[in-house]
Amino acid sequence: xxxxxxxxxxxxxxxxxxxxxxxxxxxxxxxxxxxxxxxxxxxxxxxxxxxxxxxxxxxxxxxxxxxxxxxxxxxxxxxxxxxxxxxxxxxxxxxxxxxxxxxxxxxxxxxxxxxxxxxxxxxxxxxxxxxxxxxxxxxxxxxxxxxxxxxxxxxxxxxxxxxxxxxxxxxxxxxxxxxxxxxxxxxxxxxxxxxxxxxxxxxxxxxxxxxxxxxxxxxxxxxxxxxxxxxxxxxxxxxxxxxxxxxxxxxxxxxxxxxxxxxxxxxxxxxxxxxxxxxxxxxxxxxxxxxxxxxxxxxxxxxxxxxxxxxxxxxxxxxxxxxxxxxxxxxxxxxxxxxxxxxxxxxxxxxxxxxxxxxxxxxxxxxxxxxxxxxxxxxxxxxxxxxxxxxxxxxxxxxxxxxxxxxxxxxxxxxxxxxxxxxxxxxxxxxxxxxxxxxxxxxxxxxxxxxxxxxxxxxxxxxxxxxxxxxxxxxxxxxxxxxxxxxxxxxxxxxxxxxxxxxxxxxxxxxxxxxxxxxxxxxx
Amino acid sequence: xxxxxxxxxxxxxxxxxxxxxxxxxxxxxxxxxxxxxxxxxxxxxxxxxxxxxxxxxxxxxxxxxxxxxxxxxxxxxxxxxxxxxxxxxxxxxxxxxxxxxxxx
Numbered sequence: 358x359x360x361x362x363x364x365x366x367x368x369x370x371x372x373x374x375x376x377x378x379x380x381x382x383x384x385x386x387x388x389x390x391x392x393x394x395x396x397x398x399x400x401x402x403x404x405x406x407x408x409x410x411x412x413x414x415x416x417x418x419x420x421x422x423x424x425x426x427x428x429x430x431x432x433x434x435x436x437x438x439x440x441x442x443x444x445x446x447x448x449x450x451x452x453x454x455x456x457x458x459x460x461x462x463x464x465x466x467x468x469x470x471x472x473x474x475x476x477x478x479x480x481x482x483x484x485x486x487x488x489x490x491x492x493x494x495x496x497x498x499x500x501x502x503x504x505x506x507x508x509x510x511x512x513x514x515x516x517x518x519x520x521x522x523x524x525x526x527x528x529x530x531x532x533x534x535x536x537x538x539x540x541x542x543x544x545x546x547x548x549x550x551x552x553x554x555x556x557x558x559x560x561x562x563x564x565x566x567x568x569x570x571x572x573x574x575x576x577x578x579x580x581x582x583x584x585x586x587x588x589x590x591x592x593x594x595x596x597x598x599x600x601x602x603x604x605x606x607x608x609x610x611x612x613x614x615x616x617x618x619x620x621x622x623x624x625x626x627x628x629x630x631x632x633x634x635x636x637x638x639x640x641x642x643x644x645x646x647x648x649x650x651x652x653x654x655x656x657x658x659x660x661x662x663x664x665x666x667x668x669x670x671x672x673x674x675x676x677x678x679x680x681x682x683x684x685x686x687x688x689x690x691x692x693x694x695x696x697x698x699x700x701x702x703x704x705x706x707x708x709x710x711x712x713x714x715x716x717x718x719x720x721x722x723x724x725x726x727x728x729x730x731x732x733x734x735x736x737x738x739x740x741x742x743x744x745x746x747x748x749x750x751x752x753x754x755x756x757x758x759x760x761x762x763x764x765x766x767x768x769x770x771x772x773x774x775x776x777x778x779x780x781x782x783x784x785x786x787x788x789x790x791x792x793x794x795x796x797x798x799x800x801x802x803x804x805x806x807x808x809x810x811x812x813x814x815x816x817x818x819x820x821x822x823x824x825x826x827x828x829x830x831x832x833x834x835x836x837x838x839x840x841x842x843x844x845x846x847x848x849x850x851x852x853x854x855x856x857x858x859x860x861x862x863x864x865x866x867x868x869x870x871x872x873x874x875x876x877x878x879x880x881x
Numbered sequence: 882x883x884x885x886x887x888x889x890x891x892x893x894x895x896x897x898x899x900x901x902x903x904x905x906x907x908x909x910x911x912x913x914x915x916x917x918x919x920x921x922x923x924x925x926x927x928x929x930x931x932x933x934x935x936x937x938x939x940x941x942x943x944x945x946x947x948x949x950x951x952x953x954x955x956x957x958x959x960x961x962x963x964x965x966x967x968x969x970x971x972x973x974x975x976x977x978x979x980x981x982x983x984x985x
Binding site for chain 2: 695696697698699742743744746764765766767768785786787788791792815819
């Protein structure tokens with residue numbers, strides 16, 4: 358239900374209630390007043406009628422036919438002109454229980470006929486008895502009996518009673534004037550109808566004026582606000598709420614307008630920032646793709662080595678890399694490396710590292726010199742103080758000899774056929790790009806057919822679960838040992854990655870995960 | 882937790898002892914580097930107390946390397962003390978023990 362309807366319904370109810378109370382009140386006052394009027398009129402008529410009687414000789418007067426006729430004619434005139442129903446004289450007796458009629462007239466148009474002289478009837482009610490006694494014994498000058506309860510057989514009426522008193526003060530009889538209240542009833546109804554009509558008209562008028570006032574000063578501004586807010590919340594921030602009432606509504610509307618302006622500015626800023634973020638994100642995305650594209654994807658380099666590698670970047674562009682390619686007919690070069698830090702600087706440094714390594718490895722025949730040259734080159738152009746941990750090796754596919762240099766990287770794992778995974782024998786060397794002119798130690802190991810080497814970055818062993826627990830080298834070794842020896846390099850990496858995913862389910866990948874596996878298939 | 886990371890410095894003559902609490906990772910390491918770079922002027926001996934460090938990432942290694950280089954440039958020395966075995970292993974694997982000193 359809208360406020361409009363509520364106010365209207367409430368107003369109507371209020372008007373009806375007020376009209377009822379006021380009408381009832383004035384009706385009661387009207388009845389009292391009109392009864393007093395009627396009583397006074399009846400009394401006046403009674404006194405007029407009484408003037409025709411001679412109280413001292415009342416009995417003789419009504420006995421005399423001529424005088425009696427005079428009285429009757431005078432009274433008939435009075436009754437007809439003053440609209441009196443019944444003028445009569447009675448004498449109560451038997452302790453006011455009975456009355457005897459002496460003389461009476463009826464209004465000409467009355468449906469009743471006059472009562473014969475000497476007619477006796479029982480006093481019709483106690484009220485009459487009380488009135489009779491008051492007049493006879495109480496010395497009262499007049500009395501009234503009102504019969505308006507509908508039980509009187511002659512209809513509702515008011516009777517005024519005056520004593521016919523001799524000059525000695527003795528009450529001879531009682532003169533009664535009966536005034537019908539039929540007219541009174543119609544007057545009452547008329548009054549009531551007028552009162553109610555007037556009352557309702559005035560109240561409804563007030564109601565409509567009130568409603569008009571409310572509409573202009575309360576409901577219309579409220580509607581304007583509601584409509585405006587609805588439109589604004591629908592997304593139209595250009596919508597201005599126009600309320601010019603000079604009150605709190607206008608203040609509210611102005612506040613709303615200020616708010617939408619503020620909101621608009623904020624949204625513009627947000628859009629700008631979002632666009633900027635999107636641009637950066639797109640660039641980072643491109644950087645990640647460029648970085649990934651530098652890593653070799655064709656794993657069918659030589660039938661004598663089953664090789665596979667993956668690099669799964671973390672959310673942020675990072676600095677992991679792997680690399681492998683054949684230097685010549687029989688020599689396979691492999692590398693895995695991890696640049697310290699993250700983001701664009703790390704990615705750029707990674708590109709510098711992979712480019713330098715490729716250049717020097719291809720140009721120099723010996724791995725140690727290539728690594729040392731790469732280190733010096735990276736140190737020379739290293740404003741950011743970054744470094745890279747790297748493991749590089751050259752596998753002679755003919756002889757099975759693996760020559761390698763480990764520059765601060767996690768020792769790769771090796772599984773001799775029929776054995777478990779162990780760390781490769783490792784001389785400690787400094788990271789690349791960290792210390793100029795560092796003398797790196799080169800090592801070598803003889804591989805046999807069926808031996809597997811697993812290279813990884815710390816993204817594997819330091820993958821965390823939701824509680825922050827790390828995957829660890831022990832877990833990695835145990836997991837790898839559990840794999841079938843017949844598993845291909847690709848299958849090994851897939852299985853390890855699957856195990857990592859299960860371990861860190863729900864946790865965000867914080868570092869690049871890079872793995873490279875080489876299975877030496879042996880001399881042909 | 883970055884919020885738990887704390888650095889307490891104590892200068893006695895030309896010896897600066899730095900107590901590190903918290904992981905040295907990509908977030909905290911630049912704090913360490915930045916904080917110490919401004920405090921190393923005139924320091925001949927830098928002692929890093931690693932009792933409160935349980936993990937060091939490559940960013941942490943980088944910070945250590947930068948500090949070592951700074952100390953060498955000003956003819957000073959750097960030592961690490963109370964290094965947790967796991968942290969020590971990471972430092973060792975990176976080859977850092979060949980240029981840095983860890984006191985037991």
